[in-house]
Amino acid sequence: MSKKIFTLLLLAVFMLAQFSIASAVAVAGDASITALPDFSSGANVDLDWAATGMAAGTKNILVWGRLNAAVPVAYDWNDCQLIATIIGTSDASGTFTYDYTTTVNLAALSSGDIVEFTLSVDDQTCATADVPAIDSVMGSNYVDDDGMDGDYFNPPSLNIADFDSTPVSCNTFEMWAVVSDKTTVPAGDAYSGFDSWNPSTTGTFAPAPIGADAALFSWVFTFPSTASGAWILGFNPTDAAGNEWSLSTFRDGAAPVNVVGADELEDCADFSDTAGHAYEVYIRYLADLGLISGFADGTFGPDNNLTRAEASTLFEIANGYDTTTLPTSAPAGCDFTDVSASDWFAGWVWQACADGFMNGVGGGLFDPNNLLTRGQVVTIFNNIYEMGGGTGDYLDFANGNALSQDWTDWENPYLREAAWTDVSVGAYYAIPVLRAYGIGVAEGTSATTFSPDQAATRGEFAKMLYRAISQQ
Known part of the structure; x- marks a missing residue:
């Protein structure tokens, strides 16, 4: 091979190598x-x-x-x-x-x-x-490929034939819901968390704005006097990964059941000291249902503390009792030395004890005039759940209220969780606090405190009762 031909071959190999290297980088x-x-x-x-x-x-x-x-x-x-x-x-x-x-x-x-x-x-x-x-x-x-779980609730009612279409009792009410992104997530797996409720409304009038941005959805609404025609509220919650909860709607039945009725435009019962109060909507709605009442001077006393005797009365009214159906003497195991037949609250205390809702404080005493604490309130709700509900009306589990299946359905984990610094593991109210907060019946007094030993006010109790007997 000549030197010239060899040189040309080397040059060709070099050029091919260079092209190959350049195309691969x-x-x-x-x-x-x-x-x-x-x-x-x-x-x-x-x-x-x-x-x-x-x-x-x-x-x-x-x-x-x-x-x-x-x-x-x-x-x-x-x-x-x-x-x-x-x-x-x-x-x-x-x-x-x-x-x-x-x-x-x-x-x-x-x-x-x-x-x-x-x-x-x-x-x-x-x-x-x-x-x-x-x-x-x-x-x-x-x-995060898991959807969310939760439930939504309509205002308290005894009409459950088609509850999503049941009218409200008066023109101001709360509809609420609670969801969680972690109830179906295996332990140790990350989850994205709640993102948005994505609410929507259908109606013949301009609805109030909805601004819920937390895992508990609370929508307080007042029907204007001009309201008419169909009214529907819907929401489709999503988590931060884009997974959806199934679309949920209030009053989604076909006309005429979803049409605003004349009774729904009536003002709720009112008191002279509740306007603008944080618990106004719950107090007025329950009063309209006849479940709570105010004082002779026209006030309700939303910031007044609740006594144990008053609580026994309110629980048993929600359970369907009135003064004509209460016991006239102490049932077995409910003969408290500080409750006499002549006391206005005697029959209510005896009935609450007989139903297993409220017990004495020890030593044969009921302590009727002492204040009821927040921890005691949620414990009574828990007692009602453990007893399988009441015997009638709003505490009857046949009505499908929040106290029935949902009270513990999401217990592990709860729909909402909080790290309470003032609720010890061994306290008698520890589980009731977790359950009541978890389903949305009760709120904390701060992000880290529940204040279980703090006396409950009449307004606080009204909100807890409203939520506990709200219908699914």
Whole structure:
């Protein structure tokens, strides 16, 4: 072989090698993930991206995903997706929806999985592009593929034939609901948390704005005097990963049952000292139902403390009793030395004791004139649950109230949880406090305190009773 021919062959080999090396190396450019949600559903996730300093010509921005593992596995082109094709510019940015369902290794994610992402800039598409280094991770995302659980409640009523269509008692009321994103999540798995109630209304008048932004939805509404026609409230809660709770609606029956009625436009019972009070809506609505009453001077005393005798009366009125049906002497086990037949509260105390709702304080005493604490109130509600409900009216579990199935349905974990600093594990009211707060019947006095030994006010009791006998 001549020297000239050998030289030409070497030159050709060199040029082919150079071309091969150049085509296998990703083109110049730096791409990064600028925003990535902490959680996503098992379907997809939106990520924000940016690329700078890209070489001239045509470039592809590629996103690569893989499951997080104790020992990282290599990225797979089957899990690569094309974000954008860039022509003739050095900088670009945007938002891309990475679709898990179209990948090979990420198509069947489950809650608790962690997906890792990285980006690359290449003149090739996914199938022939350079695979990123195994240690390249620009961001990660937890998968929360579980929906939420919870329940919603209508104002108290004895009409349960078709409760979602039952009229309200008077023109001002509360409809409420409570949900949780963690009731179906296995222990140790991450979950995204509540996001929005997504409320909607249908009516022949402009409804009041709904601004619930927490896991307990409370919507207080007053029908205007001009209200007419169908009225429906609906909401479709979502968690932060985009999972939905099933659509829930109030008064969703067909006309005429969802049409605003004349009785619903009547003002609720009123008192001279409740206007603008935090518990006004509960006090007035329950008074309209005849479950609570005020004083002879026209006041209700929402900030007055509640006595044990008064509480026995209010519980048994909700249970369907009146002065003509109460016992006239102490039933077995309820003969308290500080309760005489001549006392106005005697029959109420005896009935509450006989039903197992309220017990004595020891030493043969009921202590009727002592104040009832917040811990005692929720304990009485818990006693009613443990007894299987009352014998009639609003405490009868056949009415499907919040005290029935829901009181413990979500107990482990509860729909709402709080780290109370003043509720010890061994206290008699510990479980009742957790249950009452968990389902939404009771609130704390702060983010960390329940104040179980604090005397309950008449207004506080009205709210707890309203919520406890609200209908599913």
